[in-house]
Amino acid sequence: MNSCTRGPALSLSFLHRQSTDFSHPARLSWPISEVARLFTLAFVVFAATLVILSLPKENFGREWEQAPQSQEARLVVPHKDEREQRAKSGGVGVQKSLPHQPKPPSLENPPEIDPFDFPSTSNRMLLAKIHQHLKEIDLDGLMQKECRENYTLATHWMRTKQKYVPEDDSWEKFYATIGSCAVYTDDQIVQNLLNDLNKLPIASVHIMDGGTQVKFVLTFENDKQAVFKPMRFGRDYETDPNHFYFSDFERHQAEIATFHLDRVLGFRRAVPTVGRVMNMTSELYEKAEKKLKKTFFVSPAKNFCFVSRCDYYCDTTHAICGLPDLKEGSVQVFLPDETAVPRKHNRSPYRRTYSKKNQVAEWQSNMDYCTEVKTKKPYAHGRKLLDLIDLHILDYLIGNQDRHHFESFNVFETLPSYAIHLDNGRAFGKSDFDDDDILLPLRQCCVIRPSTLAKILGFYSQPKSLSRALHSSMSKDPVHPILAFKHYPAIERRLGKLVAYLLECFEKVPASQIVLPEFHNTNVPGDGVDEEEKSEEDEKKDDKKT
Numbered sequence: 001m002n003s004c005t006r007g008p009a010l011s012l013s014f015l016h017r018q019s020t021d022f023s024h025p026a027r028l029s030w031p032i033s034e035v036a037r038l039f040t041l042a043f044v045v046f047a048a049t050l051v052i053l054s055l056p057k058e059n060f061g062r063e064w065e066q067a068p069q070s071q072e073a074r075l076v077v078p079h080k081d082e083r084e085q086r087a088k089s090g091g092v093g094v095q096k097s098l099p100h101q102p103k104p105p106s107l108e109n110p111p112e113i114d115p116f117d118f119p120s121t122s123n124r125m126l127l128a129k130i131h132q133h134l135k136e137i138d139l140d141g142l143m144q145k146e147c148r149e150n151y152t153l154a155t156h157w158m159r160t161k162q163k164y165v166p167e168d169d170s171w172e173k174f175y176a177t178i179g180s181c182a183v184y185t186d187d188q189i190v191q192n193l194l195n196d197l198n199k200l201p202i203a204s205v206h207i208m209d210g211g212t213q214v215k216f217v218l219t220f221e222n223d224k225q226a227v228f229k230p231m232r233f234g235r236d237y238e239t240d241p242n243h244f245y246f247s248d249f250e251r252h253q254a255e256i257a258t259f260h261l262d263r264v265l266g267f268r269r270a271v272p273t274v275g276r277v278m279n280m281t282s283e284l285y286e287k288a289e290k291k292l293k294k295t296f297f298v299s300p301a302k303n304f305c306f307v308s309r310c311d312y313y314c315d316t317t318h319a320i321c322g323l324p325d326l327k328e329g330s331v332q333v334f335l336p337d338e339t340a341v342p343r344k345h346n347r348s349p350y351r352r353t354y355s356k357k358n359q360v361a362e363w364q365s366n367m368d369y370c371t372e373v374k375t376k377k378p379y380a381h382g383r384k385l386l387d388l389i390d391l392h393i394l395d396y397l398i399g400n401q402d403r404h405h406f407e408s409f410n411v412f413e414t415l416p417s418y419a420i421h422l423d424n425g426r427a428f429g430k431s432d433f434d435d436d437d438i439l440l441p442l443r444q445c446c447v448i449r450p451s452t453l454a455k456i457l458g459f460y461s462q463p464k465s466l467s468r469a470l471h472s473s474m475s476k477d478p479v480h481p482i483l484a485f486k487h488y489p490a491i492e493r494r495l496g497k498l499v500a501y502l503l504e505c506f507e508k509v510p511a512s513q514i515v516l517p518e519f520h521n522t523n524v525p526g527d528g529v530d531e532e533e534k535s536e537e538d539e540k541k542d543d544k545k546t
């Protein structure tokens, strides 16, 4: 009632004041009419700003529709049962919320189902055709030539610098045995390290700088460190189809599972990672640095939660909560300090656009793209092109679309450095989607390392399938089951497609030019082990996610 009467009264008095002002001499009335004009102008500017602000959204919609799209766009079409559900609810449909954060699955009773209850995808004909192409190829002989010089960091430093590397705990033993061709070779050393990462008391917890999503640096009582990525969702969680690969939530279980799959495939270039159930109070809150501690709170459901600080999803609506006081996560050993063991950060030539508006990078539309890559200095000679193919084979199997960079140790001077399979947190997000673009490096370059080919064909021909080998490796992790079982048929299905793509190469190119222990482009002089150097500025520009 009051507001109704006050509203018109105010506007009337405004008009009245204006008209009264006009009757005054110009000298007196001018400033007030100017105020009115300014007010009108401000109103027009404000209205225009509102209109302009609303424009980009519409443009974005239009651009998205008109822009060339990746095959993934098709994924957003709703499933049949979803369409039926929508029809039932008057066409509106259910707005799905983020799923609740579950208890650590390892604390529940294991499911009584057979994880391998799905049909085999192995195709004998396909396999026979590939073996036919490989008749003249001495796979074992070629494998011997893959790693020219194979030694550990400790041996290398002793030999070249008379420098002694301590081996007093499992971290130091792991660092000392970092190899010139693989991150690790000794399974016992890795197992001891994983046990320690899972059990050793934690001395302090810090927010980790770098990267986009929440992660902590754990410092143990022996002063050694690890990267902790907390669990957000249950094992079943599937990536929101409206999220881009660069805005997808990270999954701690993807880090653990990829470490195992990398090892099962014989790469041994992923960083040892284990699951651990942490006590929110005694292991995280009480050990947290001040700026992290400040972000802890008790939720209305009486669970202890934290927000932390990072670029993506570090806010109250995306808080990470215990149930009530336990939080599972992945614990990954910290690579040795870069001042002692420097690393190179290489930008991938097969990097996606990281743009909301353009989803198709050059390599996704130009099938001759690899011809260009093969002439680039770092890829023209040596192991780097084969490393890139290995990495994409791994990424295809795990469904990781987020491989923008790869790092390599820059410590074995004259020896070529290999790509470390680091940062796999966005894998295993879509169990019913195979992004065949991830395999474009293999399909375009048609080269593969003999040991990788042997592993792939071995698993494809069974008797022990890839998913069974992965399952038994992951069963040793304290927080197993690591993956929802729906990912097992997905891995087998992708393996089948991978073998089919390999056959396409064998039907185009002689096997002797495909299966290579090292790649050498005879049209490019030299066999330098130079790495692609990028200025800091280029890196920053490239990394900008729009």
Ligand SMILES: Nc1ncnc2c1ncn2[C@@H]1O[C@H](COP(=O)(O)OP(=O)(O)OP(=O)(O)O)[C@@H](O)[C@H]1O
Pocket (backbone or CB within 6 Å): 209, 210, 211, 212, 213, 214, 227, 250, 271, 332, 333, 334, 335, 422, 423, 424, 425
């Ligand atoms: N185990 C580790 N040891 C040492 N450094 C690490 C380790 N894991 C990650 N880093 C460093 O931190 C950086 C960010 O980590 P990571 O890539 O996992 O985070 P992210 O949030 O996924 O980042 P982005 O969104 O940029 O991919 C890495 O590029 C790497 O340099």
Ligand SMILES: [Mn+2]
Pocket (backbone or CB within 6 Å): 402, 423, 424, 425, 426
């Ligand atoms: Mn990442």
